[in-house]
Amino acid sequence: MLSSADFREIAPYLYEVPQSYRADMRVPARFYADSQLLEGVLGDRSLEQLVNTATLPGAVKYALAMPDIHQGYGFPIGGVVATELPHGVISPGGVGYDINCGVRLLGTHLEQEEVQPYLDALASALYTNCPSGVGKGGHVKLKSGELERLMETGAHWALKRGFATAADLERTEEGGCLEGAAAGTVSPRAKDRGRDQVGTLGAGNHFIEVDVVREIFDESAAQRIGLFPNQIAVQIHCGSRGLGHQVCSDYVKRFQRSIHEYGLRLPDRELVCAPLSSPEGQDYLAAMKAAGNYAFANRQVLTHHIRHSFEQALAGKVKNFQVYQVYDIAHNMAKIETHEVDGRPRKVCVHRKGATRAFGPGAPVLPAIYRDIGQPVLVPGSMGTASWVLLGTEGSMTQTFGSTCHGAGRTMSRHKAKKSVRGATLRDELEAGGIHIRAGSMSGLAEEAPVAYKDVNRVVKVVHGAGIAKMVARIEPLVVIKG
Amino acid sequence: MGRKTESRSRPNSEPLDFEEIEHTADWALRITGSNLEELLCNAARGMNSLMVREVGADGSLLEKPVELEAIDAESLLVEWLSELAYWAEREMLVFERFAFHALTPTHLKATLYGRAVSAMEKHIKAVTYHNLKIAPTARGLEATVVFDV
Numbered sequence: 159m160l161s162s163a164d165f166r167e168i169a170p171y172l173y174e175v176p177q178s179y180r181a182d183m184r185v186p187a188r189f190y191a192d193s194q195l196l197e198g199v200l201g202d203r204s205l206e207q208l209v210n211t212a213t214l215p216g217a218v219k220y221a222l223a224m225p226d227i228h229q230g231y232g233f234p235i236g237g238v239v240a241t242e243l244p245h246g247v248i249s250p251g252g253v254g255y256d257i258n259c260g261v262r263l264l265g266t267h268l269e270q271e272e273v274q275p276y277l278d279a280l281a282s283a284l285y286t287n288c289p290s291g292v293g294k295g296g297h298v299k300l301k302s303g304e305l306e307r308l309m310e311t312g313a314h315w316a317l318k319r320g321f322a323t324a325a326d327l328e329r330t331e332e333g334g335c336l337e338g339a340a341a342g343t344v345s346p347r348a349k350d351r352g353r354d355q356v357g358t359l360g361a362g363n364h365f366i367e368v369d370v371v372r373e374i375f376d377e378s379a380a381q382r383i384g385l386f387p388n389q390i391a392v393q394i395h396c397g398s399r400g401l402g403h404q405v406c407s408d409y410v411k412r413f414q415r416s417i418h419e420y421g422l423r424l425p426d427r428e429l430v431c432a433p434l435s436s437p438e439g440q441d442y443l444a445a446m447k448a449a450g451n452y453a454f455a456n457r458q459v460l461t462h463h464i465r466h467s468f469e470q471a472l473a474g475k476v477k478n479f480q481v482y483q484v485y486d487i488a489h490n491m492a493k494i495e496t497h498e499v500d501g502r503p504r505k506v507c508v509h510r511k512g513a514t515r516a517f518g519p520g521a522p523v524l525p526a527i528y529r530d531i532g533q534p535v536l537v538p539g540s541m542g543t544a545s546w547v548l549l550g551t552e553g554s555m556t557q558t559f560g561s562t563c564h565g566a567g568r569t570m571s572r573h574k575a576k577k578s579v580r581g582a583t584l585r586d587e588l589e590a591g592g593i594h595i596r597a598g599s600m601s602g603l604a605e606e607a608p609v610a611y612k613d614v615n616r617v618v619k620v621v622h623g624a625g626i627a628k629m630v631a632r633i634e635p636l637v638v639i640k641g
Numbered sequence: 642m643g644r645k646t647e648s649r650s651r652p653n654s655e656p657l658d659f660e661e662i663e664h665t666a667d668w669a670l671r672i673t674g675s676n677l678e679e680l681l682c683n684a685a686r687g688m689n690s691l692m693v694r695e696v697g698a699d700g701s702l703l704e705k706p707v708e709l710e711a712i713d714a715e716s717l718l719v720e721w722l723s724e725l726a727y728w729a730e731r732e733m734l735v736f737e738r739f740a741f742h743a744l745t746p747t748h749l750k751a752t753l754y755g756r757a758v759s760a761m762e763k764h765i766k767a768v769t770y771h772n773l774k775i776a777p778t779a780r781g782l783e784a785t786v787v788f789d790v
Contacts, residue, residue: 202665229665231771231787255767255789292761293733351730361764362790400730403766403789407723410770415712427715427770571663572790601762641764 160205162196165189171624172557174220175209182425183212189223190563192620198569198612199227204234210425211239215433216246218499218506222558224513225620226567226612230254232428235512235568238561240497243505247422247431248439250413250446252509254490255406257446258453259397260331261536262486263547264461265383266468267478268390270370270636276471277368277594281637283467284366285596288460290641292361295354298459305353306341309401312451316458321357323483326458328525330486331515331533334454339447344401345408348445352401352452357459361599361641363606364396365538366464368594368637369545375629379531379549383484385631392464392481393545393633394457395538397490402449409442434507443492450491457486484547485534489514489564497559508559516550516562516627535627539614540566541606541640542588544632546618553625562627566614575610576601588638597640606640659687668763668788675781677714678741681721681749684786688722689735691763691788696735696756703734705753714746715773718784721749726765733757763790 165175168188173196175187187208191199199205204227211233212221218240227236232251241247273280289296298319300308308315313334316322327334341349359366371389374380385391398405413430416438424430432438465481472479492509499506508515517524517533524533535548543566554560570578581600584607588595597603621627658679659672670687674680689696707724711717728734736755743750771787 204665231667231769231789235666251769255769292764293730347727351727362766400766407767411716411720414716414770426772428772430770568665571665572668573661573663599760599762 159203160209162200171620175205180209183209184214185212185217185220187212187221189227190225190620190624190626192616195225195612195616195620202229204229207232207234208237210429211237211252213425214239214241214247214249214429214431215422216241218242218504222561224561224563225617226512226563226565228567228569230511232426233509233511236563237511238508238513238559240506240508240559241434242499243494243507244435245433246507248434248442248492248507249429249431249509250406250409250442251428251430252511253406253446253492254511255403256397256490257402257405258450258488259490260453260457260486260488261538262394262457262461263484263536264392264464264481265385265484266390266481268476269388270390272476273390273472276475277636280368280467280471281594281596281639283471284464284637284639287463287467288359288366288639289357290359290361290639291598292641294358296357296459298356300353300356305349308356308455309341309344309448309451310339311335312454313458316455321462322458326461326483328527329483330454331488334458334486336447336450338444339451340444341448343441343445344405344448348401348404348408351404352399355399355401356456357463358399358456359396359460359639359641360399361602364641365541366460366639367393367635369393369633369635371631372544372634373632375631379630382531383528383534383547383630384482385484385547391633393536393538394460396456396460398449398453399456401452405445405449409445412438446492450488453488454486485536487514487536495560498556506559508561510561512564513561514564515560516548516554517560518550518552518555535562537563537614537618538565540608540611541638542591542593542608542635544614544634546614546629547631547633548618548621548627549630551625551628554627558626562621563617566611566617568610569612570610572605575607576604579604579607579609593635594637599641603640658683662785664787667790669785671783671785673778673781673783677746677782678744680775680782680784681718682739684718684722685725685736685739688725688765688788689737692729692761692765693735693758694762696737696758700756702754702756707749707751707753709749711747714775715770717746717749718775718786719768719770719773722768722786726768729761729765733761766790
């Protein structure tokens with residue numbers, strides 16, 4: 159385990175483990191924290207995992223971790239590593255098993271007071287219409303060849319099937335479709351796992367929330383992205399389901415064989431990787447994009463179910479129950495991007511494992527509606543606490559390969575959370591606080607107790623203070639749906 | 642890695658077969674066995690303990706044949722548990738008894754016996770290679786497996 163003697167503060171909220179710390183490091187390792195978060199970081203093995211990522215062949219500048227860093231497997235959660243093209247590596251473990259796990263934020267024209275009497279009915283409608291939990295299939299039946307089209311076109315598939323609007327796609331990272339996805343690089347077992355899970359939430363830390371916009375920090379930015387005080391909004395947090403999990407498992411297995419051919423040595427087998435220029439690397443990139451597109455389609459179908467739920471619960475009771483998309487982001491992905499390295503623009507593969515792309519104003523890939531203000535960043539907090547809407551900045555482009563935090567970050571193991579919190583008691587406490595809960599598993603609810611997480615407000619203050627995102631709005635939950 | 646938090650032993654107080662250990666984000670098990678076959682059985686039972694409280698005796702006993710190839714014993718352990726996690730996700734099947742017909746560190750042929758359950762406590766998304774090493778001990782073999790949940 160690293161100690162405070164192994165790193166130094168190089169700027170406000172920014173610490174560096176020098177490359178000299180370990181002989182196999184190819185670049186230094188940097189992480190963002192304040193004094194309190196730093197204590198938590200030293201409490202598990204996340205910094206050691208961060209140092210391990212600094213050994214990846216082709217890594218440039220530095221390996222990074224956001225202030226929500228915590229122990230994962232291979233990469234720490236909150237890790238960002240950029241590897242140079244063409245011969246740097248791509249690591250499936252640097253993306254994670256839930257490929258394109260991400261967050262979608264939806265806005266409404268409703269204020270809290272209008273919806274308050276109907277929240278319980280809305281919670282029930284959402285729980286009924288949005289399948290959740292282990293082994294639950296979705297309502298969408300795919301015809302022969304349709305899963306392959308879905309994987310190759312993502313949210314465009316959903317648009318053709320009537321599950322999306324053009325505005326939804328415009329307000330989705332990559333327009334909801336990662337180019338270069340190839341269904342042929344995805345195994346039959348992965349397809350089998352994904353075939354009946356389109357439009358499902360899953361279990362674990364995934365959720366749907368109905369929220370209220372509690373505080374605005376940047377009025378003009380909030381107005382631009384369609385947020386206002388006391389507004390009802392909705393968050394979806396989920397990813398590529400069994401299909402993505404299997405894609406990662408398949409390529410971690412394949413790379414265990416091929417890594418010896420490329421003569422690569424790593425400190426942890428979960429970091430296994432292949433050169434981006436290799437057939438294995440190219441196949442994984444195409445399969446990862448296919449799974450990423452599946453995730454975009456999944457969140458899009460859930461959006462359709464949410465719109466239906468709003469209609470069911472609110473039609474005839476409020477004036478306008480229309481639900482529109484604010485933005486949709488990925489926080490488990492690897493992407494080929496151009497960033498400045500050694501004073502010149504270079505093509506790199508940016509791995510974000512529990513980190514959010516946060517492109518600043520002017521980035522050409524942003525939709526026209528947001529290009530001059532920067533990319534919206536969605537940071538869900540722990541259940542029952544706050545979530546945040548941020549914007550990408552110039553600082554994120556120069557400091558973090560256009561990346562920022564993705565959530566609160568755990569501090570307590572699931573095991574310990576279950577020992578110290580009873581799910582039913584937690585549900586009652588949240589209900590008493592005015593939050594409507596629908597959950598399939600009380601033990602799963604206990605594992606996600608707020609006490610198991612860092613303070614998301616503190617995490618956000620660090621990224622804001624460090625200049626790698628800026629605060630726009632804080633939202634709080636009124637309804638929580640969990641598998 | 643981490644400290645021992647809970648142990649489960651067989652009723653006749655034979656050596657520990659698996660125990661949960663601390664992991665911030667996911668679940669981890671330390672597994673022991675006198676040989677590779679026992680290690681695989683105990684790993685399966687350990688994973689079952691994460692997924693369900695008990696299998697129960699309701700429902701018909703089902704069997705599935707399985708044959709796996711891997712590059713080494715650690716990979717075989719990951720493949721084995723991944724196979725069981727797959728059936729848990731797809732058909733809510735939990736296997737408790739295993740008949741091995743062939744077993745080397747790189748190849749496995751077995752029949753799985755188990756039952757469908759009505760609900761799962763936990764979804765195992767994947768079985769990871771994180772710091773995975775099957776190490777010899779005085780009593781046989783030991784490995785720590787981290788699960789993505």
